[in-house]
Amino acid sequence: MRGRWNRNKKETTEAHKSISMSFLKQHGYLSGVQWGGLKWTDGCGEETGSIGFRIWLEGSVGDIRFQYTYTQGHGDHKERLDYPVKLVATPCRYGGKRWWFICPLTKNGIACRRRILKLYLGGEYFGCRHCYELTYQSCQKHDARVDRLCEDPALIRELLKSKDWSQRTLALKALFKRGSLFL
Ligand SMILES: [Zn+2]
DSSP states (O other), rough: OEEEEOHHHHHHHHSSSSHHHHHHHHHHHHEEEEEEEEEEETTTTOOOEEEEEEEEEEEEEEEEEEEEEEEEETTTTTEEEEEEEEEEEETTSSSEEEEEEEEEOOOOTOOOOOOOOOOOSSSOBEEEEEEEETOOOOOHHHHHHHHHHTTTTTHHHHHHOSSSSSHHHHHHHHHHTTOOOOO
């Protein structure tokens, strides 16, 4: 079966790359065996990353196997990743079923195994927001960094040249917040 590539605008508006069950459902991935892909773009439409995946579902169990290259820091370290995340379905009250991801991360020696509807790429691997400690506060922290950047045009210039998409995004946000593209 041929893979498909989809873009999801909603998932690009957040600080972290993510994939949600509603995205998979919306694009018809929740049946049998399927291959697909997801690309993330920043506010300017520039691609910030992409992943390939293969979904296998049978009855009320299955998995999604992710394949992508993880780049650390400014691109000095690249790693090819290929690993499955378990999926499980629970019956809905009025028929049908709802699929969940099972968080694959281990924290302090304890496997998370939370049933979740959205996986975040908060680091090298996909995991739940609890494991990556993604809360409303982490968004506020991000905003505080943008505020500080607004005061530092030299740093904005430097970050704009960065190979790291998240650094470039920060710099662009600061630019927009300043309301001027001239530094
Ligand atoms: Zn978790």
